Amino acid sequence: MKLTTKGRYAVTAMLDLALHGESGPVSLAEISVRQEISLSYLEQLFSKLRRNGLVISTRGPGGGYSVARELHQVAVSEIICAVNESVDATQCGGKENCHSHGRCLTHDLWEGLSAQIEEFLSSVSLQDMIDRQRVQNASLRQDKVMVQRPYA
Amino acid sequence: MKLTTKGRYAVTAMLDLALHGESGPVSLAEISVRQEISLSYLEQLFSKLRRNGLVISTRGPGGGYSVARELHQVAVSEIICAVNESVDATQCGGKENCHSHGRCLTHDLWEGLSAQIEEFLSSVSLQDMIDRQRVQNASLRQDKVMVQRPYA
DNA sequence: CACATAACCCAGCAATTTAGTCAAGTATTA
DNA sequence: TAATACTTGACTAAATTGCTGGGTTATGTG
Numbered sequence: 001m002k003l004t005t006k007g008r009y010a011v012t013a014m015l016d017l018a019l020h021g022e023s024g025p026v027s028l029a030e031i032s033v034r035q036e037i038s039l040s041y042l043e044q045l046f047s048k049l050r051r052n053g054l055v056i057s058t059r060g061p062g063g064g065y066s067v068a069r070e071l072h073q074v075a076v077s078e079i080i081c082a083v084n085e086s087v088d089a090t091q092c093g094g095k096e097n098c099h100s101h102g103r104c105l106t107h108d109l110w111e112g113l114s115a116q117i118e119e120f121l122s123s124v125s126l127q128d129m130i131d132r133q134r135v136q137n138a139s140l141r142q143d144k145v146m147v148q149r150p151y152a
Numbered sequence: 153m154k155l156t157t158k159g160r161y162a163v164t165a166m167l168d169l170a171l172h173g174e175s176g177p178v179s180l181a182e183i184s185v186r187q188e189i190s191l192s193y194l195e196q197l198f199s200k201l202r203r204n205g206l207v208i209s210t211r212g213p214g215g216g217y218s219v220a221r222e223l224h225q226v227a228v229s230e231i232i233c234a235v236n237e238s239v240d241a242t243q244c245g246g247k248e249n250c251h252s253h254g255r256c257l258t259h260d261l262w263e264g265l266s267a268q269i270e271e272f273l274s275s276v277s278l279q280d281m282i283d284r285q286r287v288q289n290a291s292l293r294q295d296k297v298m299v300q301r302p303y304a
Numbered sequence: 305c306a307c308a309t310a311a312c313c314c315a316g317c318a319a320t321t322t323a324g325t326c327a328a329g330t331a332t333t334a
Numbered sequence: 335t336a337a338t339a340c341t342t343g344a345c346t347a348a349a350t351t352g353c354t355g356g357g358t359t360a361t362g363t364g
Contacts, residue, residue, distance in 0.1 A: 004154055060363095109164075312358075
């Protein structure tokens with residue numbers, strides 16, 4: 001479980017998709033403008049998101065991406081893991097790399113903590129994040145201030 | 153809050169220090185051998201850990217590093233933040249970079265989640281990790297989940 | 305059909321981070 | 335004084351990040 005800016009970009013883009021995808025597919029160009037992420041980087045991210053079954057693509061005019069499942073069935077951890085996809089193997093994969101006892105011990109300690117974090121992120125869905133935001137900010141202005149950004 | 157291998161190295165080293173530091177300072181050379189981390193990389197990490205007040209250095213023969221506080225007063229989040237020390241400011245620091253509304257919205261959503269993770273890691277101390285390991289080694293299946301589910 | 309739209313794919317590139325080596329210090333203790 | 339051990343800095347190879355720019359395919363619409 002790695003938590004870097006790459007994962008944040010992916011979650012941000014998925015949230016944008018969730019918030020604007022009610023009336024059909026959303027093009028990456030739109031997300032690029034709104035979230036200020038380069039189009040090509042979005043293409044890389046969504047290529048992985050699509051291969052991991054998190055989004056569905058629609059080609060041609062009026063096409064774009066849609067969230068593949070219902071929002072409460074998409075966990076944040078899935079999004080982050082999808083774009084990282086290093087699978088890590090965490091060096092000592094429990095096999096022969098554990099030479100000293102101390103190595104195994106602290107390794108297990110970290111693995112336990114890492115599992116906790118992943119479990120936490122598995123319990124948070126896109127819908128959760130949106131709902132929580134709605135509760136916090138009761139009065140949101142949804143006016144679209146479509147400012148032209150450099151990625152247009 | 154960034155969660156990478158660098159932070160894992162730091163936490164691993166601090167755990168090694170906690171487990172072997174009862175009888176005085178522990179040299180980086182020892183940790184290097186036990187945890188299979190290069191000595192120079194440990195030096196970089198501990199330089200930051202020391203500057204952030206997490207460890208105390210003892211020079212001269214028989215010297216090394218000691219954990220600066222009691223183990224239950226050292227949070228995992230502090231260790232990770234100490235070696236990252238980018239402070240990030242997350243681009244749009246709530247000031248003038250937030251041009252469009254969509255950017256602010258999803259940004260806040262991510263910030264909220266990030267705060268949750270940091271809050272969780274702040275609640276876990278070195279002592280907690282060691283205690284938890286002892287409980288698990290007593291062949292007790294983890295029935296109690298440490299993670300609080302804020303969205304549930 | 306022609307065309308615009310948008311997903312898809314790929315090669316490469318600058319900047320940053322990671323993890324490490326090497327060398328030259330400085331403080332402390334035996 | 336000599337040995338130990340931390341401290342500091344310069345430097346580097348590898349990987350990752352985020353982006354530019356070129357194409358190709360599929361698919362709606364005039």
